[in-house]
Amino acid sequence: MSAPVSACPVPADQRPINEYKSLQESWFFGWSSADFKTFIVRLGCLGGTSGFIAGPIAAASFDPTEAFGRFFLAASGGIILLVSLILLRLYLGWAYVYRRLHCETVDYEETGWYDGQSWTKPHAELAQDRLISTYQVQPILQRLKYSFGVLGLLCIVGRSLWQFC
Numbered sequence: 263m264s265a266p267v268s269a270c271p272v273p274a275d276q277r278p279i280n281e282y283k284s285l286q287e288s289w290f291f292g293w294s295s296a297d298f299k300t301f302i303v304r305l306g307c308l309g310g311t312s313g314f315i316a317g318p319i320a321a322a323s324f325d326p327t328e329a330f331g332r333f334f335l336a337a338s339g340g341i342i343l344l345v346s347l348i349l350l351r352l353y354l355g356w357a358y359v360y361r362r363l364h365c366e367t368v369d370y371e372e373t374g375w376y377d378g379q380s381w382t383k384p385h386a387e388l389a390q391d392r393l394i395s396t397y398q399v400q401p402i403l404q405r406l407k408y409s410f411g412v413l414g415l416l417c418i419v420g421r422s423l424w425q426f427c
Contacts, residue, residue, distance in 0.1 A: 272370040272381050278362035278391055282399065285359055294352045295402050305409065308348060309341050316340025331427030335420050342413050342420075349413070353406045356399055363395035 274280055285291040293304050320337035362368065366388060368381045383391065 269384075270381065270387075271372075271379070272368050273372070276368070276370040278359065278365075278368060279394070281362060282359050282394060285355060291352060291355050294356065294406060295398075298405075301405065305345065309345050312341040312344035313337065315344060329427065332424070335424055335427060338420055339417070342416055346410070346413050349406055349409055353403065353410075356402050356406065360395050360399045360403060363391040363399060 270277065275284075286295055294301065296304070316337045316339075319340055320333050324333040324336055326333040366383060368383060369378060370381065371378050
C-alpha cells in the first residue's frame, strides 16, 4: 500500500510547524526557550566566554595597570557587542519562524531556488499555527527583546561612565 497523500504540497522540512520544532530541538536556538534562570545563566556563560576575546583586545588598547576604568569599560563593551550578535542571530531565527507560523500563506520551494510556490493554509492549520506563534514563539521574542534592552541600557551606562575614567 502507498502512503496517504497529504493535502499540503509544502515539503516537510519547509512546513512552519516543522521549522518551529526544529528550532526548539536545536542546541543553539533551544536554549533561548529554556526557563528564565537557565537562559540568564547561559547568557552569563556566553558573556564570560566573550571576555576571553574582548579582554585582550581591550588590554591592547588601554593598559589595565594605568587606565583600569577604560580597560574595563572597553572590555565590557566588547562583551556586550559579542553577546548582542549572538542574541541577534537567535532573534532573527525565531522571528522568521514566527512570521512563517503567523502568515496565512506559506512560501516554499519544490526543488530549488528557481521554482518558488505559495500555499494557503487551511483554516484549522492557520489557527493552530497562530496559537503556537502567539503562545510559544512570541514570549521567546519578547525575552530576546528585553535582553537587547538590558544590553542597550548597559551601553548607555558605560558610555556615561567613560568620561569619568
